[in-house]
Amino acid sequence: MRVGILGAGAIGFGMAAFLNDAGHRPTIWSPSGQRTRTLAGGAPLVATGAIETSFVPRVAADAAEAVADQDVVLLALPGNGHKMAMDAIAPHLQAGQIVVISSHASFGALYLSRLLARRGVSVPIVAWGTTLTTGRQTSDTQVNVNTVRQRIDLATVPAASIDAGHAICTELFGDRFVRRDGLLAIALSNLNPQNHMGIALCNLTRMERGEKWGQGENVTPAVGRLLEALDAERLAVAEAFGVQVRTIFEHFSLSFHVPMASVSAMNQEMHAAGRGGIGPDTLESRYVLEDVPFGLVPTARLASLAGVPARLHESGIAIFGAAYGRDFAGENDLLPAVGLDGLGPEDLKRLATAGYTPDTAV
Known part of the structure; x- marks a missing residue:
């Protein structure tokens, strides 16, 4: 499968190494371009530790290229980069693609749902409670993977997309995903x-x-x-x-x-x-x-x-x-943009379950 990875830090590199070893085709995009400059020149990405591999990944020059023709778009940035990345990819996402947020932060899935609903586009948004790997990036081309997690909590927006989200994540990363009861569970699952x-x-x-x-x-x-x-x-x-x-x-x-x-x-x-x-x-x-x-x-x-x-x-x-x-x-630039102000607990539960629609994404 073709997977566009947004982020070129330890988590993005670890994810790319795992996917490549599993026979998939990862593309890496660094928003600043700094961490992929050497890779873009043809240098191999080298993973050590829990994943041992070396390969030359495809590198995207911008958000549009990172999203174009991908089966899955995977966000692997720190939380303070989520809104920026979502703003960058939202104009380019199309029906038939799936977005995975690794790991989900601050109701970002609802923010992306709102951006897409304003375009009249609906794609399953998969929220993970944590990351697939842990580790440390040791250079612009190297990552030391400390561990690959056995279990990852998962939910989707809208909640009705859970079967598709679970199936695609299992196909990419193996049988390690635990379905949780909606985005609220994931919002409280990241330890x-x-x-x-x-x-x-x-x-x-x-x-x-x-x-x-x-x-x-x-x-x-x-x-x-x-x-x-x-x-x-x-x-x-x-x-x-x-x-x-x-x-x-x-x-x-x-x-x-x-x-x-x-x-x-x-x-x-x-x-x-x-x-x-x-x-x-x-x-x-x-x-x-x-x-x-x-x-x-x-x-x-x-x-x-x-x-x-x-x-x-x-x-x-x-x-x-x-x-x-x-x-x-x-x-926190996500919470003010999600539209939670004035919502009560039951309103929030409904929004976390259904996501935004063109009628509600004002």
Whole structure:
């Protein structure tokens, strides 16, 4: 299958390597063009770690080329790039294509649904609760893939497209997808923001000093308890909206192939096996710059809408804002564009199920 990948970072490279090895034809587009300049010159993309491969990918010069003639368009950018990418591809998407968002953030699927409805175009939009791979980009042509996840939560907009979305993802990436009950479940299924908040907050000076430190190694019992408490808040919000989501214990066990135990114990086992990963070595990390505005802020907003306390999430947003001197809630450019203002819980459930139509996408 032909797959246009929007993004040329660690996730985009890992996705391209996986697809190429599975016999598909990935095309990579970097919005800035900087990360694909060497690849465009014919250099091979080299993956190491959980995926070992080397191949020369096709490189798209712009969004139109990234979308043209693709069976699937896969968004693999940080959350702060989602709106920009959706604005770029929406004029070029056509009926018969499928869009996959890996991973979904801040109701972006509804924003894209709104853009397409204004054109009178309808395509299945598949939202993943997390990414297929984890890892780190080591150069403009190399990625080290830390792990390939065994299970990924999935939903579609509109919800009636779930069969098509599940089938296409399974054909591309194998039998690893768990259907969830709509976009609200996916909006509350991405554990990266809460986990990265606890890890970054408790290791902030390491990040600021540029130290090299083991991430799993430093999920100590105290940090593990903080992550578990954050998870309890998220689970309470999901329960209030009547959706089922994976727990943090299931997440670590299934994603990183360790027996279920406390969060700290699972991270220590990952570290002992050499799969604990390396923590961020800069304050300019997606753990904060992406996950706070596009992960913690939407969860806190859903909690407020449901009338559920989320003091840890709200405190994390405030503490990071103070430490960075930034208004992270104001940096989310998706939420104001989605059209959630004035919606109640039931209205939001209906919109998350049906998506926008030409009549409602004003």
